[in-house]
Amino acid sequence: MISVLDSALLATQQAVYEHAVQPVLLAFGEMRLAELAYDATEWPVIGVLEFAVMVPLMMALERAFPVEAVHDRRAVITDMLYALLHRIGVFPVLAFLLLTPVFDSIEGLMRLGGFSRPDLDALWPGLTDRPLVSFLMYLIVLDFVDYWIHRGQHAWRWWWELHAVHHSQRQMTFWSDERNHLFDDLLRDAILAVVALLIGVAPGQFVWLVVASRVIQQWQHANLRLRLPGPIRHLIVGPEFHRRHHGIGVGHEGRAQGVNFGVLFPWWDQCFGTVDWRDGFVPTGIRDQLHGREYGRGLLAQHWFALRRILNPGFTGR
Ligand SMILES: [Zn+2]
Ligand SMILES: [Zn+2]
Numbered sequence: 135m136i137s138v139l140d141s142a143l144l145a146t147q148q149a150v151y152e153h154a155v156q157p158v159l160l161a162f163g164e165m166r167l168a169e170l171a172y173d174a175t176e177w178p179v180i181g182v183l184e185f186a187v188m189v190p191l192m193m194a195l196e197r198a199f200p201v202e203a204v205h206d207r208r209a210v211i212t213d214m215l216y217a218l219l220h221r222i223g224v225f226p227v228l229a230f231l232l233l234t235p236v237f238d239s240i241e242g243l244m245r246l247g248g249f250s251r252p253d254l255d256a257l258w259p260g261l262t263d264r265p266l267v268s269f270l271m272y273l274i275v276l277d278f279v280d281y282w283i284h285r286g287q288h289a290w291r292w293w294w295e296l297h298a299v300h301h302s303q304r305q306m307t308f309w310s311d312e313r314n315h316l317f318d319d320l321l322r323d324a325i326l327a328v329v330a331l332l333i334g335v336a337p338g339q340f341v342w343l344v345v346a347s348r349v350i351q352q353w354q355h356a357n358l359r360l361r362l363p364g365p366i367r368h369l370i371v372g373p374e375f376h377r378r379h380h381g382i383g384v385g386h387e388g389r390a391q392g393v394n395f396g397v398l399f400p401w402w403d404q405c406f407g408t409v410d411w412r413d414g415f416v417p418t419g420i421r422d423q424l425h426g427r428e429y430g431r432g433l434l435a436q437h438w439f440a441l442r443r444i445l446n447p448g449f450t451g452r
Pocket of ligand 1: 288301
């Protein structure tokens with residue numbers, strides 16, 4: 135399955151590079167950047183393929199089973215802009231250009247220090263080296279790390295101010311998944327990629343781990359009145375579970391500064407006492423929005439306001 139997807143991805147990447155990127159490099163006489171440019175086209179191509187599958191599917195589902203009618207179209211359009219920038223726009227290219235040299239140096243240091251990374255595939259020969267088992271194993275390990283990243287996003291005030299951009303959406307749709315501050319995203323991506331590097335995830339496998347995670351997260355944010363049946367809702371995070379994490383006064387307050395932090399699997403919340411299984415599709419947002427605090431209407435304002443709140447906790451956006 136993965137090899138079929140790999141071939142489709144490679145063919146699309148090659149076509150996009152040859153027809154869109156290479157002519158630009160030739161026109162500017164910058165063919166020395168050819169290899170870098172070819173690699174940098176991978177994530178935007180994946181983003182387009184994801185959208186081609188997910189957008190029609192999620193739009194049909196949201197139309198058929200909505201939690202609420204869309205009343206703030208402009209907020210949804212802002213989320214679309216985030217999604218486009220994060221998946222196929224400048225953000226993945228920027229992340230690639232910024233993070234690649236960091237990873238190359240880490241790998242170089244690891245080689246110099248004689249550090250050999252643990253190879254999780256080799257834990258139980260015959261079982262853990264099977265492609266599906268190893269894929270699930272890495273998905274679970276990375277999701278565990280993601281759970282703790284998410285706890286950090288709520289626990290530290292500076293990080294919360296960045297993450298609040300994600301929580302300030304009061305009209306959630308499947309587009310809301312990528313509504314994240316650029317710095318918040320870069321930090322999370324960097325931590326996950328370093329962990330993946332340290333536990334021995336192959337680059338070709340990492341791509342599909344990220345795709346699986348993103349597809350599931352997009353579905354969780356949908357304006358979708360979907361209650362997963364009993365056993366399944368304990369296996370994977372669905373729209374109802376994640377909506378409670380976005381609930382006003384529910385998902386960002388209390389002892390752990392929130393509930394239902396699990397990104398893909400709810401087990402971590404169950405293990406660490408942060409789970410909230412109550413039923414219901416609660417209103418979303420941050421409590422102080424009810425008291426007039428503004429988190430910004432457009433993408434630029436949301437980014438700028440987050441930095442202002444970090445420097446000045448009393449900043450109300452007004
Ligand atoms: Zn959160
Ligand atoms: Zn969310």
